[in-house]
Amino acid sequence: MSSHGITRADMQAVNLPRRRAVNRLMELLAWLAAAAGVAFLALIIVSVARKGASELNLDLITKTPATGFIATGPSGLANAFVGTFVIVALATAMALPVGVLVAVYLTEFSPPSIRNFVSVSLDVLNGIPAIVIGIFVYGLLVVGKGQSGWAGAFALACLMLPLVTRTTMEVLLLVPTSLREASLALGIPRWRTTLSIVLPQAVGGILTGATLAVARVAGETAPLLFVSSIVGTGVSWNPSHALQTVPVAIFELSESADPNDHARAWAAALVLLLFILLTSMLARWLASRGRRRISTSR
């Protein structure tokens, strides 16, 4: 039998109609799976929006929670929004420089064995449940000292660190070796090459990583329950006290007896969701810009 040319008998032997049917079926299943993913997101956004719409107004962001046995007048979650802002900002200030330095060390200076070990460690850290981080920070910073915004920021920074490091590493590895060589061949030291040639190329990607990490931790509840949840109703910018945060406020309002509180919880959830959506989109935009910069410089 010749190995060249396919005869009609060969075609029938491999049963093409059956193949085609299986192919169609698998395609359909894959399409349904993708549709399900999008559908869940749409479902969440729509239901949160419907339930929270009644309380979604400016008061939610500008007013503090109404107090008293029978709360009257406008009520909002300004304290939670301010608290989330303060804690996430502090967490970013802690995690971003450390994460970038770790990534720079791993991509530019460390031997491969250390790089692999630290990378795996970061992946494990990334996989640790947020509540475990919460307990850890509770034991480390809260026991005997009381809750604080600092402790909350530290817990969130632990969650941000692996994300920031990983994304920064990826973008540093995209910077072509030839650029490093160009600088080193001039007799310029390694640190100066990293600072003046490599890092400027990677700024876009580093910002992307930071933005994604912010989006990820802004909604974290579990660790904050332990370390920054026993709070008053006033707006406070001082991280040495416990600060109210949006996710914790949602959690507490959802347990309230007052149906208005439930609606407020949904509204706060909607704001949080929109914030995360917007930051994720910002991250994608920054990423595409950063990639273009790197590709134009080869």
Add this chain to the structure above:
Amino acid sequence: MSFTIESAVRVEPLPPRDRLERIFHVEGLTAIYGTKPAIKDVTMDIYKNLVTAIIGPSGCGKSTYIRCLNRMNDLIPGFTQTGTIRYHGQDISGGDVDPVAVRRHIGMVFQRPNPFPKSIYDNVAWGCKVLGLRDDLDERVERALTQAALWDEVKDRLRASALSLSGGQQQRLCIARAIAVEPDVVLMDEPASALDPIATQAIEQLMHDLKGEYTFVIVTHKMQQAARVADMTAFFSISRGDEGQRWGELVEYTATETIFTKPSDKRTEDYVTGRFG
């Protein structure tokens, strides 16, 4: 106007060897990536103010060899080398020698143009600034660009991005960047392999014009290029071991004219006459 590239550059007869100043003295150099030897036991002297070409087939370790001369291989994990490289009599191959100091005097131009994503001016000026050569910076930049035969093409757009230049212009910019910091030696790793014949000729011409000031070592896989620009030529070849290992070694090193007209080794003769490679 018509001229062939062959005639554009002409190599003058070499002065006798004892009148030449030895700038590199390489002895028993073996370079290994992980466990794979790239070159074995290379011994050769490189002379001041000459253009020395390294020729040979792909995989013969030409690039590895010149990257040893300015410690660029230090960047590659798993790289080790034995033997000595003396530069003006001083061993620069040891672990106690600062590679940054070595590279400060021994510059390099790479196979693919690799300008910084900065302006044309900053590409040349940045290295000078960082290395403390700040006085008369504009003049220094102009001189380097002139020497690299690029000044006339870029003098009106020094603030434009270096990435807007053509490949040949980018490579000349890289040469300007390398010579602006006043190196002693310029290593060139197949500097024209990605360029068209006109750009190639410009680079060959400038090596010829500048060799009074610098010492050039050029790796090339084009024999004609070695014949055109080099005073001395070294031929590297691939040797094979019993168990299939391959490594590069220096076969013959002499005046360029001799290597192309009266090679003493059969392998050199086969290569330069185009029988392989």
